[in-house]
Amino acid sequence: MERYYGAWRRGTLAWAKDAQLREKPVPREKRRTPRYIFIASAELFEERSEVRVATRVSELSLYGCYLDMMNPFPVDTIVLLKIFAGEAAFKSKAKVIYSQPNMGSGMAFIDVEPDSLAVLEHWLAEAAKEQHTAAG
Numbered sequence: 001m002e003r004y005y006g007a008w009r010r011g012t013l014a015w016a017k018d019a020q021l022r023e024k025p026v027p028r029e030k031r032r033t034p035r036y037i038f039i040a041s042a043e044l045f046e047e048r049s050e051v052r053v054a055t056r057v058s059e060l061s062l063y064g065c066y067l068d069m070m071n072p073f074p075v076d077t078i079v080l081l082k083i084f085a086g087e088a089a090f091k092s093k094a095k096v097i098y099s100q101p102n103m104g105s106g107m108a109f110i111d112v113e114p115d116s117l118a119v120l121e122h123w124l125a126e127a128a129k130e131q132h133t134a135a136g
Contacts (some may be wrong), residue, residue: 001129002106009134010029017129024113030102032062032063032115033061033063034061034124035059035060035061035066035130036059036060036061036124036127036128036130036131037059037127037131038057038058038060038065038123039056039057039058040056040057040058040060040083040084040085041054041055041056041057041083041084041085041124042054042055042056042057042065042067042081042082042083042084043055043081043082043084044067044073044079044080044081044094045079045080046073046077046078046079047079047080051064053069053071053073055067055068055069055104056068056069057083057097058104060083060120060123060124060127060133061124062067062091062120062124063109064094064097064106064107064108064109064122064136065081065083065094065106065109066104066105066106066107067104067105067107068103068104069103069104069105070101070102071101072096072099072101072103072104072105073096073099074096075096075097075099076095077095077096078093078094078095078110078120079093079094079095079096079107080092080093080094081093081094081107081109086124088119089119090116090119090120090124091113091116092109092110092111092112092116093109093110093111093112094107094108094109094110095107095108106118
């Protein structure tokens with residue numbers, strides 16, 4: 001009797017046979033900078049279609065974020081992204097890097113202005129402290 005195992009990866013459940021798991025280990029994600037859990041409100045504006053979408057950030061890094069949303073924009077769409085947390089706001093153009101229907105999308109920041117970069121770096125420093133404290 002063959003056994004199957006499920007594994008979560010960014011919201012997708014993948015099933016594999018015992019032999020497949022032994023033959024091909026799952027590669028680790030390689031990132032330029034750490035990614036942190038970060039919950040905040042966000043707004044996207046796609047200029048060509050004039051579509052505005054309210055959404056939520058669930059992960060944040062120096063180069064991008066993950067947005068929870070039911071109907072994400074298609075891959076390669078360029079949007080104006082605003083993120084709001086507490087009294088601070090971050091604003092940048094962003095590109096949809098990957099899109100998961102009914103789940104969300106991975107965004108890459110484009111041409112971040114110095115004032116927004118300072119806000120982002122502050123948020124990331126706070127998130128790193130929280131993660132370190134939670135880890136013990």
